[in-house]
Amino acid sequence: MTNNTHDTVSAHEAVYFIFGATGDLARRKLFPALYSLYREGKLGERFAIVGLARRPRTNAQFRDDVYEAIKEFCRYKPSDTESWNAFVEHFTYQSLDINNVEGFRELKVHTEELEAKYSIQGNRLFYLALAPELFGHVSRSLRDGGMLESKGWRHLVIEKPFGYDYASAEKLNQEISEVFREDEVYRIDHYLGKEMVQNIEVIRFANAFFEPLWNKNHIANIQITLAETVGVEDRGAYYNKSGALRDMVQNHLMQMLTMVAMEPPSRLDAEDIRDEKVKVLRSIRKMNSREEVVSNVIRGQYAPGSMKGKELKGYRDEDSVDSASSTETFFAATLYVDNFRWAGVPFYVRTGKRLPVKSTEIVIEFKNVPNNVLFANKQNVLPNLLVIRVNPMEGIYIKLNAKKPGNDMSIQTVATEYCQSCLIGINTPEAYERLIFDAARGDHTYFTRWDELAVAWKLVDPIAAAWKEDSSDLQFYAAGSWGPDKVEQMLAEDGYHWWPVNGQDEDNVIWISNTGK
Numbered sequence: 001m002t003n004n005t006h007d008t009v010s011a012h013e014a015v016y017f018i019f020g021a022t023g024d025l026a027r028r029k030l031f032p033a034l035y036s037l038y039r040e041g042k043l044g045e046r047f048a049i050v051g052l053a054r055r056p057r058t059n060a061q062f063r064d065d066v067y068e069a070i071k072e073f074c075r076y077k078p079s080d081t082e083s084w085n086a087f088v089e090h091f092t093y094q095s096l097d098i099n100n101v102e103g104f105r106e107l108k109v110h111t112e113e114l115e116a117k118y119s120i121q122g123n124r125l126f127y128l129a130l131a132p133e134l135f136g137h138v139s140r141s142l143r144d145g146g147m148l149e150s151k152g153w154r155h156l157v158i159e160k161p162f163g164y165d166y167a168s169a170e171k172l173n174q175e176i177s178e179v180f181r182e183d184e185v186y187r188i189d190h191y192l193g194k195e196m197v198q199n200i201e202v203i204r205f206a207n208a209f210f211e212p213l214w215n216k217n218h219i220a221n222i223q224i225t226l227a228e229t230v231g232v233e234d235r236g237a238y239y240n241k242s243g244a245l246r247d248m249v250q251n252h253l254m255q256m257l258t259m260v261a262m263e264p265p266s267r268l269d270a271e272d273i274r275d276e277k278v279k280v281l282r283s284i285r286k287m288n289s290r291e292e293v294v295s296n297v298i299r300g301q302y303a304p305g306s307m308k309g310k311e312l313k314g315y316r317d318e319d320s321v322d323s324a325s326s327t328e329t330f331f332a333a334t335l336y337v338d339n340f341r342w343a344g345v346p347f348y349v350r351t352g353k354r355l356p357v358k359s360t361e362i363v364i365e366f367k368n369v370p371n372n373v374l375f376a377n378k379q380n381v382l383p384n385l386l387v388i389r390v391n392p393m394e395g396i397y398i399k400l401n402a403k404k405p406g407n408d409m410s411i412q413t414v415a416t417e418y419c420q421s422c423l424i425g426i427n428t429p430e431a432y433e434r435l436i437f438d439a440a441r442g443d444h445t446y447f448t449r450w451d452e453l454a455v456a457w458k459l460v461d462p463i464a465a466a467w468k469e470d471s472s473d474l475q476f477y478a479a480g481s482w483g484p485d486k487v488e489q490m491l492a493e494d495g496y497h498w499w500p501v502n503g504q505d506e507d508n509v510i511w512i513s514n515t516g517k
């Protein structure tokens with residue numbers, strides 16, 4: 001946590017401004033997250049939520065929208081009328097174009113009324129669920145409209161994507177930093193709000209038997225998979241400019257890699273943790289030429305295919321996608337972290353849309369024992385694995401070798417699993433709940449600092465530039481498959497293979513698990 005972290009008890013006593021309150025993110029994620037926080041007592045009663053967007057809405061209409069959103073997307077369903085009304089009366093709506101400074105002056109008057117009504121001491125959280133090109137405008141209008149003149153704190157929460165490349169991200173950051181200090185800015189990467197991503201620190205730093213092995217001497221390779229079954233849905237216009245590299249790799253994938261690879265921070269403090277993460281990003285080997293990109297990265301695009309018997313169209317046939325698009329919907333790469341701990345250890349990463357399962361997993365494959373007498377007997381000794389299941393199933397398992405009961409030395413793989421989702425059910429806090437809560441209490445730990453973002457862009461920019469030169473390396477894969485064939489080869493060349501994800505499993509494994517399997 002940063003030094004300016006607020007007391008958790010009073011942190012939620014604030015006015016929350018949702019810019020983009022009529023949009024998809026507000027509906028699917030933000031209103032449900034706020035309701036869950038409320039139901040769990042984390043918002044208290046001294047708070048107000050102001051929805052802002054251009055289209056006209058009365059307070060009553062807005063509250064109806066919030067109701068529908070929560071009914072559809074929240075892990076808690078709206079309670080009885082009395083309790084529901086007690087919650088929703090905290091919501092008001094103002095029609096506002098972010099370019100209209102006069103509208104911000106009206107907002108200031110409205111805000112002061114709300115602060116008086118709920119005894120809020122001037123704490124203001126501005127959540128920008130808007131297109132990134134509007135971030136700079138909003139920041140200026142907030143300042144010019146007098147919205148930053150309050151005696152409490154002001155926190156700016158910004159959605160991804162933060163820029164399109166390093167140059168645009170830097171410009172955006174410059175615009176924001178004319179108005180807000182870095183410690184007032186909370187850049188969302190919702191993967192950092194996921195339970196199991198945060199759990200990486202505990203798994204690593206609270207278990208005596210992992211940390212001594214967590215290095216090149218004992219780890220053969222690390223595999224990170226972010227597989228999605230969905231296609232681009234109705235986001236073709238955005239996605240076609242972004243592709244998997246900017247949509248998933250520059251942010252979510254890099255963030256997970258840094259959590260796995262970072263040095264233990266000396267304190268569990270936001271700045272110490274983020275310092276360690278930046279060091280990892282700086283150590284990732286850059287690809288400086290098209291040749292290096294082509295030999296280390298595979299990009300793919302889904303072609304027509306099928307999943308669970310359903311025919312699926314190819315990416316180029318999706319709405320708002322151009323029919324000759326070379327945008328990648330799949331990315332796989334071998335990355336190296338060139339530092340003492342990880343020298344020579346391949347980090348195999350892959351992400352894609354229209355893959356057979358929805359699953360985010362991190363696999364740590366340990367090296368085989370140095371002198372395995374059992375190998376001589378052609379025994380099937382598999383490497384030990386630690387698997388962190390991030391999404392949608394949450395949990396961890398380790399795979400070990402044990403003797404099969406009997407007279408010979410046959411070997412049996414045993415997997416011991418902690419399935420968190422099986423224990424807690426699907427009602428675990430959503431990433432957005434944690435992140436809104438942390439942003440209110442001033443904890444930056446799970447938000448990306450500017451220097452992290454800058455280095456991440458500098459890593460992916462050369463890849464994008466190499467791809468722009470020529471698209472001959474783009475591979476097609478059938479929707480519903482595991483991506484281009486070359487992806488298996490990428491590991492096979494190093495003598496490895498991708499471990500199955502999402503509970504797909506090999507024969508001959510005994511599970512000891514709280515799933516009951």
Ligand SMILES: NC(=O)C1=CN([C@@H]2O[C@H](COP(=O)(O)OP(=O)(O)OC[C@H]3O[C@@H](n4cnc5c(N)ncnc54)[C@H](OP(=O)(O)O)[C@@H]3O)[C@@H](O)[C@H]2O)C=CC1
Binds near residue numbers: 024097159160
């Ligand atoms: N949707 C999602 O799941 C995710 C979204 N994001 C990011 O969140 C942000 C918002 O996304 P999303 O909700 O999907 O986008 P939408 O297009 O659904 O919503 C955009 C919102 O911005 C408002 N808006 C647009 N122009 C103005 C303006 N000039 N003044 C005031 N309000 C304006 C719109 O309302 P109106 O037209 O009424 O003005 C609308 O409420 C984007 O940066 C996106 O990349 C990130 C991760 C996931």
Ligand SMILES: O=C1O[C@H](COP(=O)(O)O)[C@@H](O)[C@H](O)[C@H]1O
Binds near residue numbers: 228248
């Ligand atoms: O940020 C994004 O993430 C989602 C995947 O998130 P998850 O929590 O469902 O794993 C992805 O579908 C989307 O394209 C991307 O913008």
